[in-house]
Amino acid sequence: PGDRRPVRFTEPALAARAARVLRDNDTGAVITAAPRLYPHMWSWDAAFISIGLARLDVQRAIAELDTLFAAQWRNGMVPHIVFTDDDAYFPGPDRWGTDTAPDGPRNVRTSGICQPPVHAIAVRRVLDIARRSGPNDRLDAERFARRIWAKLYAWHRWLVEYRTPGSSGLIAIVHGWESGMDNSPRWDVPYDAVHPGAALPPYVRKDVRLVGDPGERPTDREYDRYLWLIEEMRRAGYDQRKIVSGSSFLVGDVFITALFAMSCDVLIELGEEFGQEPEQLADLADWAAKARAAVAGSCHSVSGMARDRDLRTGRWLDTQTIAGFSPLLCGGAPDDVQLRLLSLLDSDRWCGHPDLLAPVPPSVSPMRPGFNPRQYWRGPQWPVVVWLFSWAFERRGWHERARKLRDGGIRLTEDGSFGEYYEPFTGEPLGSTDQSWTAAVVLDWLC
Numbered sequence: 001p002g003d004r005r006p007v008r009f010t011e012p013a014l015a016a017r018a019a020r021v022l023r024d025n026d027t028g029a030v031i032t033a034a035p036r037l038y039p040h041m042w043s044w045d046a047a048f049i050s051i052g053l054a055r056l057d058v059q060r061a062i063a064e065l066d067t068l069f070a071a072q073w074r075n076g077m078v079p080h081i082v083f084t085d086d087d088a089y090f091p092g093p094d095r096w097g098t099d100t101a102p103d104g105p106r107n108v109r110t111s112g113i114c115q116p117p118v119h120a121i122a123v124r125r126v127l128d129i130a131r132r133s134g135p136n137d138r139l140d141a142e143r144f145a146r147r148i149w150a151k152l153y154a155w156h157r158w159l160v161e162y163r164t165p166g167s168s169g170l171i172a173i174v175h176g177w178e179s180g181m182d183n184s185p186r187w188d189v190p191y192d193a194v195h196p197g198a199a200l201p202p203y204v205r206k207d208v209r210l211v212g213d214p215g216e217r218p219t220d221r222e223y224d225r226y227l228w229l230i231e232e233m234r235r236a237g238y239d240q241r242k243i244v245s246g247s248s249f250l251v252g253d254v255f256i257t258a259l260f261a262m263s264c265d266v267l268i269e270l271g272e273e274f275g276q277e278p279e280q281l282a283d284l285a286d287w288a289a290k291a292r293a294a295v296a297g298s299c300h301s302v303s304g305m306a307r308d309r310d311l312r313t314g315r316w317l318d319t320q321t322i323a324g325f326s327p328l329l330c331g332g333a334p335d336d337v338q339l340r341l342l343s344l345l346d347s348d349r350w351c352g353h354p355d356l357l358a359p360v361p362p363s364v365s366p367m368r369p370g371f372n373p374r375q376y377w378r379g380p381q382w383p384v385v386v387w388l389f390s391w392a393f394e395r396r397g398w399h400e401r402a403r404k405l406r407d408g409g410i411r412l413t414e415d416g417s418f419g420e421y422y423e424p425f426t427g428e429p430l431g432s433t434d435q436s437w438t439a440a441v442v443l444d445w446l447c
C-alpha cells in the first residue's frame with residue numbers, strides 16, 4: 001500500500017528529532033516519561049531512556065540510572081514511579097501513601113510496586129556504547145557498572161525472595177501495572193476477581209483529560225480495580241509478604257520472567273568482568289536457569305505460546321498476546337516449540353499480517369477476537385517492545401531477524417511524532433506524543 005501517513009523523516013532528521021525529545025523532556029533532574037501525560041520517572045522507561053541518552057551523552061545516561069537507583073527501596077525493590085513534584089498525574093504519591101512504608105526510600109517519593117527488570121540490560125548497553133565513544137566515556141561507564149552492580153543484584157534478589165511464590169517458578173506481579181502492559185487482555189481474568197470495596201476512596205482520573213480520545217486509555221472500571229489494589233497494599237502497610245499473601249491479584253508473569261532470565265545473564269557477564277563475588281554469580285546463574293525453565297514450562301502444548309498463570313486459582317491464562325513469544329526472548333524452550341513460535345510470529349496472525357504498516361508485532365494478534373487497534377495494550381504496536389525483541393534476537397545470533405525488527409521499528413516511527421503506541425494499520429501515533437522511551441529506542445536504532 002502507498003504511504004498512509006503524510007510525513008516521513010530521513011534517518012538523520014529522525015535522529016535529530018529524537019534527541020530533541022529527550023532534551024525537551026529533561027527537567028534538569030529527570031527525563032520524564034512523556035511531557036504532559038507522564039511527568040515523572042518510570043522504572044523501565046528510565047532504563048530505555050538511558051540507552052538513548054548514551055548515544056548523546058554518556059554522563060547523562062549514567063545520571064538517569066543513578067537517580068532511579070537512588071530511589072531503590074531498602075529491601076531491594078526498584079519502584080515503578082519516582083515522583084517529581086508535578087501534580088498533573090494521578091495516582092500521585094499521596095494516593096500511594098508510601099511515605100511511611102518501612103522499606104521505602106527516605107528522600108524521595110515513589111509508588112509502591114515495581115516494573116519489568118530491564119535495568120541490567122540498560123547498563124550493559126550504556127557500557128557498550130560508552131566503550132565505542134571514547135576513553136573518558138569508557139572509564140566513566142566502567143566505574144558506573146562496577147558501582148551499580150550490587151544494587152542490580154539486590155533488585156534481582158528481591159524479585160526472587162518476594163516474588164516467586166508457589167511452584168510455577170514464574171515471577172509474580174501484584175498489580176497489572178507491574179507488568180508494564182497495564183490493560184493487556186492477559187490480565188482480564190485475574191482482574192475479574194478484583195472487587196473494589198465500598199471503602200475505595202473517591203478519585204478523579206487525569207489521564208483521560210490529557211489524551212484526546214478516552215477510547216485509547218483503560219476504562220473507568222479498569223481504573224477502579226487498579227486503585228483498589230493500591231488500597232489493599234496501603235492497608236498491608238507495604239509489607240511485601242502480606243501483599244503477596246493477601247492481594248486479590250497475584251499472577252505469574254511470563255514476560256517479566258523471560259526478561260529476568262536475560263537480565264540475570266547480563267548481570268553475570270558484568271559481574272565476571274568486574275570481579276564480583278562468585279557466590280552471587282552462582283545465585284544469578286541459578287535464578288536465570290529457574291526462570292528459563294518456568295518460561296519453557298508455561299508453553300501451551302499445541303500453540304507453543306507461553307502463558308501467564310493466575311496464582312490465586314492455579315489456572316493458566318491462555319490469552320494470546322505478544323507475551324506468548326517470551327521463550328524467543330530468553331531461550332530454553334525445546335527446539336520444536338521455538339520453531340512453532342517463530343513461524344507463528346512470521347505468520348499473518350502476527351508480523352506477516354498483510355495490512356500492517358510495519359511488520360512488527362502488535363501487542364495482541366489482529367486475528368484475535370477483542371483485538372482493538374487503538375486501545376493501549378489491547379492491539380497497538382509499542383516501539384519499546386519491538387526494541388526488546390530486536391535486542392534479544394541479536395543476542396541469540398538471529399541477526400537477520402533483529403535487523404528486520406529494527407527496520408520495522410523505524411518504519412513505524414519515521415513520522416517523527418514519537419507516539420507512545422501506534423495504530424498498526426494506519427501507523428497513527430496514539431496516547432502521548434514525544435514519548436521519551438520511543439525517542440530513546442529510535443536513537444539506539446539509528447546511531
Ligand code: 9YW
Nearest residue numbers: 033038042044045177180181182
Ligand atoms: C500509567 C510510562 C508508562 C509505562 C507503562 C505504560 C504506561 C502509565 O506508561 O503506564 O499511568 O498507567 O503502560 O508500561 O511505563 O511510559
